[in-house]
Amino acid sequence: MVTPPPFMRHRGKVAALPRANVDTDQIVPKQFLKGVERTGFAASLFFDWRANPDFELNRPAAQGATILLTGPNFGCGSSREHAVWALAQYGFRAIIAPSFADIFTANCYRNGVLPVRLPAGEVDILMRNASRGSYELVVDLAELRVTDEQGFSTSFSADAYGRELLLRGLDEIGRTLLEEPSIAAYERSHP
Amino acid sequence: MTTLFDRVWDAHVVKQLADGVALLYVDLHLVHEVTSPQAFAGLRREGRRVRRPERTLATVDHNVPTGERAVAVADPVAALQLDTLGTNARDFGVELFDLTSPGQGIVHVIGPELGATQPGMVIVCGDSHTSTHGAFGAFALGIGTSEVEHVLATQCIVLSKPKNLEARITGSRAPGVSAKDLILALIGKIGTAGAAGHVIEYTGDAIRALSMEERMTVCNMSIEAGARAGMIAPDEVTFAYLKDRPRAPTGQSWKSGVERWRALRSDPGAHYDTQVQLDASQVGPQVTWGTTPGMVADIGGRVPDPAKLPEPEREAAQRALEYMGLVPGTRLEGIPIDRVFLGSCTNARIEDLRAAANVVRGRHVASRVRALVVPGSQRVKAQAEQEGLDRVFREAGFEWRNAGCSMCLGMNADVLGAGERCAATSNRNFEGRQGRGGRTHLMSPVMAAAAAIEGRLVDVRAW
Ligand code: SF4
Numbered sequence: 001m002v003t004p005p006p007f008m009r010h011r012g013k014v015a016a017l018p019r020a021n022v023d024t025d026q027i028v029p030k031q032f033l034k035g036v037e038r039t040g041f042a043a044s045l046f047f048d049w050r051a052n053p054d055f056e057l058n059r060p061a062a063q064g065a066t067i068l069l070t071g072p073n074f075g076c077g078s079s080r081e082h083a084v085w086a087l088a089q090y091g092f093r094a095i096i097a098p099s100f101a102d103i104f105t106a107n108c109y110r111n112g113v114l115p116v117r118l119p120a121g122e123v124d125i126l127m128r129n130a131s132r133g134s135y136e137l138v139v140d141l142a143e144l145r146v147t148d149e150q151g152f153s154t155s156f157s158a159d160a161y162g163r164e165l166l167l168r169g170l171d172e173i174g175r176t177l178l179e180e181p182s183i184a185a186y187e188r189s190h191p
Numbered sequence: 192m193t194t195l196f197d198r199v200w201d202a203h204v205v206k207q208l209a210d211g212v213a214l215l216y217v218d219l220h221l222v223h224e225v226t227s228p229q230a231f232a233g234l235r236r237e238g239r240r241v242r243r244p245e246r247t248l249a250t251v252d253h254n255v256p257t258g259e260r261a262v263a264v265a266d267p268v269a270a271l272q273l274d275t276l277g278t279n280a281r282d283f284g285v286e287l288f289d290l291t292s293p294g295q296g297i298v299h300v301i302g303p304e305l306g307a308t309q310p311g312m313v314i315v316c317g318d319s320h321t322s323t324h325g326a327f328g329a330f331a332l333g334i335g336t337s338e339v340e341h342v343l344a345t346q347c348i349v350l351s352k353p354k355n356l357e358a359r360i361t362g363s364r365a366p367g368v369s370a371k372d373l374i375l376a377l378i379g380k381i382g383t384a385g386a387a388g389h390v391i392e393y394t395g396d397a398i399r400a401l402s403m404e405e406r407m408t409v410c411n412m413s414i415e416a417g418a419r420a421g422m423i424a425p426d427e428v429t430f431a432y433l434k435d436r437p438r439a440p441t442g443q444s445w446k447s448g449v450e451r452w453r454a455l456r457s458d459p460g461a462h463y464d465t466q467v468q469l470d471a472s473q474v475g476p477q478v479t480w481g482t483t484p485g486m487v488a489d490i491g492g493r494v495p496d497p498a499k500l501p502e503p504e505r506e507a508a509q510r511a512l513e514y515m516g517l518v519p520g521t522r523l524e525g526i527p528i529d530r531v532f533l534g535s536c537t538n539a540r541i542e543d544l545r546a547a548a549n550v551v552r553g554r555h556v557a558s559r560v561r562a563l564v565v566p567g568s569q570r571v572k573a574q575a576e577q578e579g580l581d582r583v584f585r586e587a588g589f590e591w592r593n594a595g596c597s598m599c600l601g602m603n604a605d606v607l608g609a610g611e612r613c614a615a616t617s618n619r620n621f622e623g624r625q626g627r628g629g630r631t632h633l634m635s636p637v638m639a640a641a642a643a644i645e646g647r648l649v650d651v652r653a654w
Contacts, residue, residue: 018506019506019507019510020503020506020507021383021384021483021507023483023619023621025600025619025621025622025623025624026621026622026623029623029627030600030601030602030624031602033225033253033254033602034225034254034266034268034269034271034272034602035228035268035272036228036229036232036271036272036275037228037229037232038229038232038336048622048623048627072384072503073383073384073387073417076383076384076417077319077414077619077621078318078319078600078619079226079317079318079319079333079334079335080225080226080335081226081229081317081335081336081337082336084335099384099387101384101387101417102353102387102388102417102419103319103332103333103334103335106334106335106338107335107336107337107338110335110337110338111337120503159351160209160210160211160212160351161208161209161212161349161351162351172337172341172349173233173237173239173340173341173344173345176214176341176344176345176347176349177344177345179205179206179214179345179347182205182206182214183205183214183216183345183346183347186205186216187216187346190216
């Protein structure tokens, strides 16, 4: 693992991708999975969709975005962590959606990317705000709040363990290895 | 009042880390070439070892060519990935079924085939269809590469405990209706996120009536309903399947194993957070029409009109139909196809090949169709050849290949061209899954076989 930097609070530009069920095959198509490295995935992000000049991330307003705003069940399908590597290396630090797929969420926590789950109605409001042009949000993991400068403010909940991984930028393996006595004891009682 | 899943979970807690979060012991870690290189590289960088190599099994499946095994892998990038797994397996002492091995195959086919997959285990793999192994009453889930590294180093995984969902499937299936149809119908009913955050336990007489391979088909697609895993309580069918497999226990430990495994069931009246029901007798052969497995209908149905769908589904359906090149109201039966793919961890086991062979025997693939059979493992392939199924397929005009994931995800040379329409027995019909611009219709092996012969989607029941 590469221990990601801690995530406390992030202010950034929003890119809106109003689609449901964006699967990891779209996020990183299979032809980019043949490598043996964790890097070099920025260009493969949404590769097939980006070929279309009208694709949401190709729009001028989305340039330099670090927060992705999208539809329900984001990251469904394949377990490929490459999807999160690509999002992170493209520059995304947080993703806001009504829901996320489970494996994708786990992968986010381990790569310094914050998945923020907000009710569909609030995501709609943010989508409308983002559609008016350049739009910024502040995502605060310490306070568990999403805010903008026009007065939008809401709270969100986060998985306690995932939050700790993100906030502290933890080396998860190093931490588990500290549990060696418990692991060894388990192994002794379950030969 | 404990569920099957709770039992398996409780038996594997090494330490409770926080409320609902546990360090869980992993009994079996399956590894393949695509999601492991970065994990092994991480171990090397940190000077760590694989804690339990004997509980780790590796194979090559995702990017392997399915043509002649004697020929070198043409794609240099894929070849490097395959070599890397070879080096990693050697350096870290992990058993590997490589391209030359008679035991090579899709990771979710070979685990059960070896008898390495056993009831009550916690099984992980850097692959979402690890849910397949839940058919044996194991808690089996897909994980990311960072977690793969974590499991290699610690033989444990940190998990927030998912909730319990009971999918009760009752009634008897009509002839021509497969396990694949049951699971597609269930996903159609609850949606692709319908089981998110849950482990599905499949119960009911329709599940009990399934063979072991059919149960694997059902559990395989749990992830397409968004589930963390799928499980079926083990029974005599499970034990009969496992007995005498190479890695299954023998002698006294087989007897005590079976005794232990019999206790792996949910208590009557156990609490499930969510419950859904499906009447198997009402399910016909299913075909997907869109770009998620939840966009599915009975073969007797029509392509839906997005305008008539509820708001949240409308836009996605519109996009899907555009991608699929389909017009609302079109009857599914009769849609012409270009390609047929019989394969994948969902439906490329020996029973699948037998069922499909029975449909094509003595017939020929339609002239405009190119059809492919890719057995799930080299052992499945050998078994099929022993039964003469390869001849049946070849004489009918199918290509007969070596084992791998192949056109399920098109990482090797087996891909759809843009606009090509494929009847596939795999599990994902996402945009571009089988090749950029390719159009996938998911269905059962017998439905795909019949489609190959007719050159269009047909109702296998009327055949
Ligand atoms: S056959 Fe398809 S779904 Fe199964 S493991 Fe291979 S790529 Fe994944």
